Amino acid sequence: MAAFTLMIQGTTSSAGKSLVTAALCRLLSRRGVRVVPFKPQNMSLNSAVTPEGGEIGRAQAVQAQAAGLAPHTDMNPILLKPNTDVGTQVIVNGQPIGNWNAQAYQSFKATLLPVVLAAHARLATRFEIILVEGAGSPAEINLRAGDLANMGFAEAVDCPVILVGDIDRGGIFAHFVGTLELLSPSEQQRVIGFIINKFRGDVALLEPGLRWLEEKTGKPVLGVLPMVTDLSLPEEDGFFGRPSAMVRCPRCASFRGRVVVPRLPRLSNHTDLDPLQGHPGLEVVWVEARQVIPPADLLVLPGSKSVRADLAWLRANGWAEAIQRHLRHGGKVLGLCGGFQMLGLALHDPEGLEGISGSSPGLGLLSMETTITPHKTLGQRTGRLLLGNGVPVAGYEIHMGLSTGPALLRPAVELDGPGGPEGAMAADGCVMGSYLHGLLDQPAALAAVLAWAGLAGEVFDLRAEQEKSLERLADLMEAQMNPDFLAALTAGRPWRRKQDG
Numbered sequence: 001m002a003a004f005t006l007m008i009q010g011t012t013s014s015a016g017k018s019l020v021t022a023a024l025c026r027l028l029s030r031r032g033v034r035v036v037p038f039k040p041q042n043m044s045l046n047s048a049v050t051p052e053g054g055e056i057g058r059a060q061a062v063q064a065q066a067a068g069l070a071p072h073t074d075m076n077p078i079l080l081k082p083n084t085d086v087g088t089q090v091i092v093n094g095q096p097i098g099n100w101n102a103q104a105y106q107s108f109k110a111t112l113l114p115v116v117l118a119a120h121a122r123l124a125t126r127f128e129i130i131l132v133e134g135a136g137s138p139a140e141i142n143l144r145a146g147d148l149a150n151m152g153f154a155e156a157v158d159c160p161v162i163l164v165g166d167i168d169r170g171g172i173f174a175h176f177v178g179t180l181e182l183l184s185p186s187e188q189q190r191v192i193g194f195i196i197n198k199f200r201g202d203v204a205l206l207e208p209g210l211r212w213l214e215e216k217t218g219k220p221v222l223g224v225l226p227m228v229t230d231l232s233l234p235e236e237d238g239f240f241g242r243p244s245a246m247v248r249c250p251r252c253a254s255f256r257g258r259v260v261v262p263r264l265p266r267l268s269n270h271t272d273l274d275p276l277q278g279h280p281g282l283e284v285v286w287v288e289a290r291q292v293i294p295p296a297d298l299l300v301l302p303g304s305k306s307v308r309a310d311l312a313w314l315r316a317n318g319w320a321e322a323i324q325r326h327l328r329h330g331g332k333v334l335g336l337c338g339g340f341q342m343l344g345l346a347l348h349d350p351e352g353l354e355g356i357s358g359s360s361p362g363l364g365l366l367s368m369e370t371t372i373t374p375h376k377t378l379g380q381r382t383g384r385l386l387l388g389n390g391v392p393v394a395g396y397e398i399h400m401g402l403s404t405g406p407a408l409l410r411p412a413v414e415l416d417g418p419g420g421p422e423g424a425m426a427a428d429g430c431v432m433g434s435y436l437h438g439l440l441d442q443p444a445a446l447a448a449v450l451a452w453a454g455l456a457g458e459v460f461d462l463r464a465e466q467e468k469s470l471e472r473l474a475d476l477m478e479a480q481m482n483p484d485f486l487a488a489l490t491a492g493r494p495w496r497r498k499q500d501g
Helices: 017-030 058-066 102-124 151-157 172-181 185-190 203-217 270-278 307-316 319-328 338-342 443-452 462-480 483-491
Strands: 004-010 035-038 041-043 047-049 055-057 078-082 087-092 095-101 129-133 161-166 191-199 221-226 246-248 257-262 282-287 298-301 332-336 346-349 358-361 369-385 392-404 413-415 420-422 431-434
Touching: 004 017, 004 151, 017 035, 017 058, 017 129, 017 161, 017 191, 017 462, 017 483, 035 058, 035 102, 041 102, 047 058, 047 369, 047 392, 055 058, 055 078, 058 129, 058 462, 078 102, 087 102, 095 102, 095 369, 102 129, 102 151, 151 185, 161 172, 172 191, 172 203, 185 191, 191 203, 203 221, 221 462, 257 270, 270 282, 270 462, 298 319, 298 338, 307 319, 307 338, 307 346, 307 358, 319 332, 332 338, 338 392, 338 431, 369 443, 392 443
Parallel strands: 004 129, 004 161, 035 129, 041 078, 161 191, 191 221, 257 282, 257 298, 298 332, 332 431, 346 369
Antiparallel strands: 047 055, 078 087, 087 095, 246 282, 346 358, 369 392, 369 413, 413 420
16 A cells, blocks of 8 residues: 655745654654655755765654654755855755756756655655655745645645644734645645644634634644744754844753854754753854854854855954964864864865865864865764763764865774774864764763863753654644544545535
8 A cells, every 4th residue: 555645835934844744753653653754855954864875854854753763865855955045066865966056956856856756656665654844835936847845746746735834923824825826726725724833822812813714715724833942853944043142941040151153154064053052051152244252161163065155254254363262261162074174274175066166274273174075975973082981972974075184193083983083183182173963962972072171061962852852742733733634644544624525
């Protein structure tokens, strides 16, 4: 029997598609259903590496965790990683195939529908239910031709669709009605109902609007989900909409340490900082352009999709001087992936793979140079952090570039297997860099890095907190969604209201 497919689309970006999909994955999984997440095309600089060495969107990796699965490239066959305002790296079945400008990709993407359908078909042979996350809005008129991400996919596999809207932004009824109005008749028929997300207050006050919406569209509201602000889950689309100041753990009233991070224009894999942001003894301050760089115990340079361009941004905003001042006062500096490359003596991009070709001087804190190369290093890694007693680390590498120089003779990490020594530590022990994403995810590794920065404190387990958040989301789904709809979905069958037949 073929898998039942349901698609979750949104009226806007950040409407809640990723979280709804993750919540349904966890709910169905704990009901004993073999469920799998799927996103035909994702655009995100926040990615993950699968066990087979492919790259997918971070949201699909979290959804896989919710479903009790290891991530796989079939869950997100097309991933776009923007490297300029008009260009992107295109990743197909987990592997990069090149850089394209927006116009060229629009012409090229029509050839990718068979790739997407093949991935979906492979999942359909192994699972009972496929929960598909859309991208952006299905009503983007300029992107409708050759659509892979929303209704184009839904039409191709003939699946029902739920529309999710963010009521906290205002205009929720206009979003729903306007989105439907811009769809074709066959696409309108695919929409089986609405989910209202991020509601604050008494649902009874919303009832007149719900009745109006159902009468206007003939489609039911399947659930009203409350605003939840303290989930320990990675953000994908919503990160750059956050206030730029400090991110504080809601469970703690006092803080013993401060971590400062530049919000790079081309920041990638910001989830590397999630263990710091969730830690109850820390405040994390993200600093944007032209903002004052405050004193800190630890400065972290995160990953970047265009390292030379973001390094120029750092210099223009006073970070080179601030880092030197921070080190003179006894602070520590940690560079992750692209941030690690910035710490060296020079950065070379002879082929212009991340922007304009050329070379740039690095921050000069580690005696190494990096050359950006076409080959992309992808893989999950385990090993030991060479701080303290050599605590275990586990993460993944996603980078284009080869670093060489004497700084690498003082590695930060010893990887298992053929990986060997990785990263670098300055001779004075105040600067450390690593290509390993997820370096801080293991509780013991996080504690060791914080102790290195003079911030010894309680243990924080990010994975355990993520599991609590997924269970909480599933509980909300169970309590707030139409029970007949959930029963039909659990059974893997289409659902219609009784009055709809």
